[in-house]
Amino acid sequence: MKKIPILTKAEVEEIVKTHPTPFYIYDEKAIRENARRVNKAFSWNKGFREYFAVKATPNPYIMKVLYEEGCGSDCSSMAELILSEVVGIKGQDIMFSSNVTPAEEYKKAAELGAIINLDDITHIDFLKENAGIPETICCRYNPGGVIELSNGIMDNPGDAKYGMTHEQILDAFKQLRDLGAKRFGIHSFLASNTVTNEYYPLLASKLFGLAVEIKEKLGISISFINLSGGVGIPYKPGEEPNDIMAIGDGVRKEYEKILIPAGLTDVAIFTEMGRFMTGPYGELVTQAIHEKHIYKEYIGCDACAANLMRPAMYGAYHHITVLGKEDEPCDHKYDVTGSLCENNDKFAIDRMLPKIDRGDYLTIHDAGAHGFAMGYNYNGRLWSAELMKCVDGSIKEIRRAETLNDYFATFDHTEFASKLIK
Secondary structure (H helix, E strand, O other), X not given: OOOOOOOOHHHHHHHOOOOOOOEEEEEHHHHHHHHHHHHHHOOOOOOOEEEEEHHHOOOHHHHXXXXXXXXXXXXXXXXXXXXXXXXXXXXXXEEEEOOOOOHHHHHHHHHHOOEEEEOOOOHHHHHHHHOOOOOEEEEEEOOOOOEEEOOEEEEOHHHOOOOEOHHHHHHHHHHHHHOOOOEEEEEOOOOOOEOOOOHHHHHHHHHHHHHHHHHHHHOOOOOEEEOOOOEOOXXXXXXXXXXXXXXXXXXXXXXXXXXXXXXXXXXEEEEOOOHHHXXXXXXXXXXXXXXXXXXXXXXXXXOOOOOOOHHHHHOOOOOEEEOOOOOXXXXXXXXXXXXOOOOOOEEEEEEEEOOOOOOOEEEEOOOOOOOHHHOOOHHHOOOOEEEEEOOOOOEEXXXXXXXXXXXXXXXXXXXXHHHHXX
């Protein structure tokens, strides 16, 4: 399937009059429509809630859009908790799923009334000492081993730092019950960016079985089961996307097969997706500003890995469209690079694209999650602006571009402040 850019060349040429490249652009209409599909896919479960993984796109405007569509927020840090609070998300609309958690973050989560998801059994005493044990509590499960599906190995939870062992989670629920907790949830994250309709149903079957065991051994009825994230997107054209309706139906079948016969008929299903919620609906727009002809052909952009690090960090594929040349033959082979003093600062390697000229605008697709959020300032490169294409087609700035004053701001107490910060 051909990837269609959010913006046309003409739209970009108009935007750059006030917002120079590089910048991120998000499609509000598509994000809203996708959230509605997710809610429809799990509408069979009366307690269903999608808790958007704030880490994927930590922008209050995006969070507000999703909150308006019925999503809560999944937070893992103080900053994400505060972003949720500012947007108006609080109470059990927040799931606080962190690890190696500082005391002040547990205190803030408790202050907001968030559902706290404990990553380790030792955190029970830590939470008790610092914020108290709430009536509603969740524990994160790690089954260990290797997760396999029909299309091969998906991931290796046994090597992951997250969650409790089987024995620990049973002990944890017993301790929490004895400390006064009354409503319990199970959470687990086993694999990242899965592009298969089988993953959530497989995970659900494991967690549903655990819920039945907890009821039988401890007399505790689990109130909610959080499937976390892991539902991915097709980064390459032609890859088959996940079918969220089929995924929701697959979870329903496991629910009816495992939970209902055990008398667990009102367990709420939660999810914590980030990539699936916003990934395809955000793009990085950059301009070709240099070309280089040595042993290979290079196109140099005004964006770099500091703006989108996934290709440099993971070798991840992000599709690239040369705006205005969508229908031209891809008969030129390029490395598309940024300006960092790192040889892995490349958005594409040996990519077949139309002939690119200096001044052309390039859209880097599927950057709406774990894109801007993973930015950094190496070489003193600055974070870009974030823009939203609103439902009515207008363009709204939802984060301004970073300036040199921002970059130098933490020197404000030093003898260099007057020379650096203007």
